Amino acid sequence: MDVANNEIAHVNYLRAALGNSSVQCPLVNIGDAFSAAADAALNTTLSPAFLPYTNDLYFLTGAFIFEDLGVTAYKGALTSFQSSDIMLAAAGECSARLLARAFLAF
Numbered sequence: 001m002d003v004a005n006n007e008i009a010h011v012n013y014l015r016a017a018l019g020n021s022s023v024q025c026p027l028v029n030i031g032d033a034f035s036a037a038a039d040a041a042l043n044t045t046l047s048p049a050f051l052p053y054t055n056d057l058y059f060l061t062g063a064f065i066f067e068d069l070g071v072t073a074y075k076g077a078l079t080s081f082q083s084s085d086i087m088l089a090a091a092g093e094c095s096a097r098l099l100a101r102a103f104l105a106f
Helices: 002-021 030-042 056-080 084-105
Strands: none
Touching: 002 084, 030 056, 056 084
């Protein structure tokens, strides 16, 4: 539950920083997304499909991929922000994703 509460705090922090520019939570089928990402990374169609909930190792692999995606997204978006406050908030979140990614790597 600590991880979930931590992630909720990240969302609340970003929503506060973005103010009226924040968007609604998108509808995402994360299972299909992980499967497609694994297929693309390996340039094949895995059978059975990669699902992060299959076992502990797959879950950790999925978490690592998810954190890496977050780092890449924040890094890519940094230069598009007009407000230095929003840029600093995104940079902070990028750092948090990097720490989580490093934690998962060990």
